[in-house]
Amino acid sequence: MSLIGTEVLPFTAQAYHKGDFVEVTEENFKGKWSVVCFYPADFTFVCPTELGDLQDQYATLKDLGVEVYSVSTDTHFTHKAWHDHSDTINKIEYVMIGDPSQKISRNFDVLDEEEGLADRGTFIIDPDGVIQTVEINAGGIGRDASSLVNKIKAAQYVRKNPGEVCPAKWEEGSETLTPGLDLVGKI
Numbered sequence: 001m002s003l004i005g006t007e008v009l010p011f012t013a014q015a016y017h018k019g020d021f022v023e024v025t026e027e028n029f030k031g032k033w034s035v036v037c038f039y040p041a042d043f044t045f046v047c048p049t050e051l052g053d054l055q056d057q058y059a060t061l062k063d064l065g066v067e068v069y070s071v072s073t074d075t076h077f078t079h080k081a082w083h084d085h086s087d088t089i090n091k092i093e094y095v096m097i098g099d100p101s102q103k104i105s106r107n108f109d110v111l112d113e114e115e116g117l118a119d120r121g122t123f124i125i126d127p128d129g130v131i132q133t134v135e136i137n138a139g140g141i142g143r144d145a146s147s148l149v150n151k152i153k154a155a156q157y158v159r160k161n162p163g164e165v166c167p168a169k170w171e172e173g174s175e176t177l178t179p180g181l182d183l184v185g186k187i
Helices: 046-063 076-085 103-107 146-160
Strands: 012-017 020-025 033-038 066-072 095-098 120-125 131-137
Touching: 012 076, 020 095, 033 046, 033 146, 046 066, 046 146, 076 095, 120 146, 131 146
Parallel strands: 033 066, 066 095
Antiparallel strands: 012 020, 012 095, 033 120, 120 131
């Protein structure tokens, strides 16, 4: 079953954020746009490149009213240790959630049960706590965080403009579509 259009399921977790341990729940995803980025494990190879790339887009995402959360099945203690020992991870300003119980990874349907690790999953969540986009990659395929910016702008536009949709390669300010009989077979 697709998670698109479903509300984030309840959870409580510990996270590492800017030198502190903090508690995070599904309620943190309400009232603003959120990106939740699952990755397999700390102290690995593709993961730091992705999280560093996400940090490179963080200011732009914040300007769009988006908060970012990374999640792995490591503990918040491991996140702190990685933050303290990796030049790339040390730059991260967003919340790093620990999911050693694997509950969050199961809730988002990204847990590889055999490995006990999360798949590479990216979710855009609207201010109501409802999942609007899902992208899941195989372990060896890193993501490009710059693609999130246009997806979020499109999701925000559609939310503000009911009845309109954003076509492929839509960019802010370009034309949208209003589905109806007059467009059937003409696109």
